[in-house]
Amino acid sequence: MLHCSNHAIEATYEKQMEELVFHADETRWEVFEQIDEKTGHRWYLWVVRSVSVVFYRMAPTRGADVSKIHFAGIISLEIVVVCDRYTAYKCLASDYEEINIILAFCWAHVRRDFLDLARSYPEFEGWAFEWVEAIRKLYKINGERLEEWDADLPIEGQSQPFIEHHENLRTTLSQMQEQTKIELSAQKLHSAKLKVLKSLKNHWEGLTVHPEVPMDNNAAERALRNPVTGRKNYYGSGSVWSSQLAAMMFTMLQTILLWGLNPRHWLYVFLQACAENGGSTPLDLSSFLPWEMDEERKELLAQPLALKPLDSIIWPQEPEPLDSS
DSSP states (O other): OHHHHHHHHHHHHHHHTTOSEEEEEEEEEEEOSOOTTOOSSEEEEEEEEOSSOEEEEEESOOSHHHHHHHGGGOOSSEEEEEEOSOHHHHHHHHHOSSSEEEEEEOHHHHHHHHHHHHHHOGGGHHHHHHHHHHHHHHHHHHHHHHHTOOTTSOGGGSOHHHHHHHHHHHHHHHHHHHHHHHHHTSTTOOHHHHHHHHHHHHTHHHHSOOTTSOSSOHHHHHHHHHHHHHHHHHOEESSHHHHHHHHHHHHHHHHHHHTTOOHHHHHHHHHHHHHHTTTSOOSOOTTTSTTTSOHHHHHHHTSOOOOOOGGGSOOOOOOOOOOOO
8 A cells, every 4th residue: 555655645745846835734643663763652743735735744753854855845936834833834934045935824823822811811801802803803804805816816906896905904904013012012011911912023924924825724724633533533653654654645535635536436446546557556647636637537536436236246255164074
């Protein structure tokens, strides 16, 4: 299975490296195999989601080197990575010289900062929820704006409704930025308020990126939901090879789902083709990669797999008992 998956994984990775906007995240994963120079069994499952591909990597660390390895194959001179404020992504952006990597930070995490503060400091709940309401307003205005967004046109060529929503969003963001400055300049500001406001100020540039870039990293977090559910039930992987296989399967099946195909049907025909090719991946993968399939093939693989009725299956015969005489 690993051998069959490798070529498909390589083709999937190459497809993702052609794209421009990515959502990235990571979560812990247990690998119960003793590894030299590694203490404990904690590994990390990384995900990078783009418009066409959901790609997973299993790594023994949560270091910046993992994201650098993933984006080493990028072919564009400028990309956007939507992410949280984890330092690994900041290192990714700062260490690349030949590629301009723009980090778009997540407003859902900013909102969470204020909600956490409200839970920890009930006396500041009213203040925190004013900020939560301000962020809700941003989401509403941005949603209205994106309903009018035409990805094929520059900002100046967009429709009048888009321009109106766009200017409304810019004004609202400007007001929020000014409010942040005013509150940070207040004397004897409580340390809890200071922490969340300084974070908002320090990450402001990454929170106000391109018009078409989502405000949050929910796409990557949703892509980790099924693996995390699995991890909570079976704890992780028993060996390194099985963890790598898990990442491969997550990649292929979540990408298939992203394209609206039936994963069971796709996996059946893919493994059947591998079996007919002597246990190796077919040289021509065009009939298995969604971005290369024609519409008829996509429509076919979007349907549930038609199973043979049980009475049509030729079952193996029981062996004749040995003659004891």
